[in-house]
């Protein structure tokens with residue numbers, strides 16, 4: 001399809017832990033996206049999945065850190081998380097009406113008020129909640145923030161999700177897809193792989209390299225022998241960080257790569273060849289735009 005007919009945009013999916021974000025994303029994407037929550041908390045956007053609807057590509061991201069209970073009341077932190085957040089084309093607030101009450105959501109609602117993006121309220125788990133309290137909560141929340149739309153869905157059964165997807169697709173701006181069509185199918189694997197490596201980087205270098213590295217997926221190729229070849233860049237911002245990342249005789253990076261490779265093989269159920277290259281990119285730290293952060297190439 002020609003680019004001019006296409007639409008593409010970013011949807012920020014936010015909500016408290018257990019609200020059902022991952023389940024909802026899986027339903028929107030239409031397949032199991034194996035990306036699990038990153039242990040490392042950063043303020044960067046994280047790709048959750050890519051949903052397609054006709055000619056529209058929707059990139060679903062979240063903004064880790066916003067809802068960490070420890071930090072929930074720390075407004076500075078919350079706004080920092082938002083600062084790092086993408087200027088999305090739509091923001092989905094996913095709420096569990098069984099467990100959550102208005103006051104618990106207030107810190108986030110306060111932040112949402114100031115956001116310019118179009119907002120959608122998703123009351124999830126309708127299969128498990130009674131109608132009256134559900135409607136009451138919807139009314140309370142819409143009294144706090146101007147939501148363009150309210151959806152009642154069950155991410156578990158899929159109830160209401162197709163309608164939500166159509167609505168979202170309608171909100172995406174015209175433009176070329178950020179993912180080439182033939183890569184959408186393994187885009188989540190590519191990013192999952194980068195996420196796994198990133199977790200290893202944080203786990204092994206946490207104290208020495210706080211939040212100062214990114215993993216960019218370069219390629220993800222299925223080999224004929226049934227194994228998968230994954231190439232990634234470990235991007236750091238200064239030359240002086242190189243010895244830390246490499247370690248003596250390159251031992252550090254080897255260990256990181258080996259741990260990531262093992263974990264990936266387990267997750268993917270395939271033999272994995274992982275090639276990890278260190279790249280110094282001074283501008284990386286200043287260039288925190290979402291496409292960079294989540295390893296997307298802009299495709300024209």
Ligand SMILES: Nc1nc2c(ncn2[C@@H]2O[C@H](COP(=O)(O)OP(=O)(O)OP(=O)(O)O)[C@@H](O)[C@H]2O)c(=O)[nH]1
Pocket residue numbers: 015016017018019020021022023024037124125126127128153154155156157
């Ligand atoms: N009954 C019911 N349970 C749901 C629904 N959606 C999600 N759940 C359940 O709620 C729990 C949390 O769902 P997740 O999708 O992992 O929630 P999350 O918001 O991604 O959680 P974090 O990763 O901790 O942020 C899981 O046990 C889901 O099966 C729903 O529509 N109905």
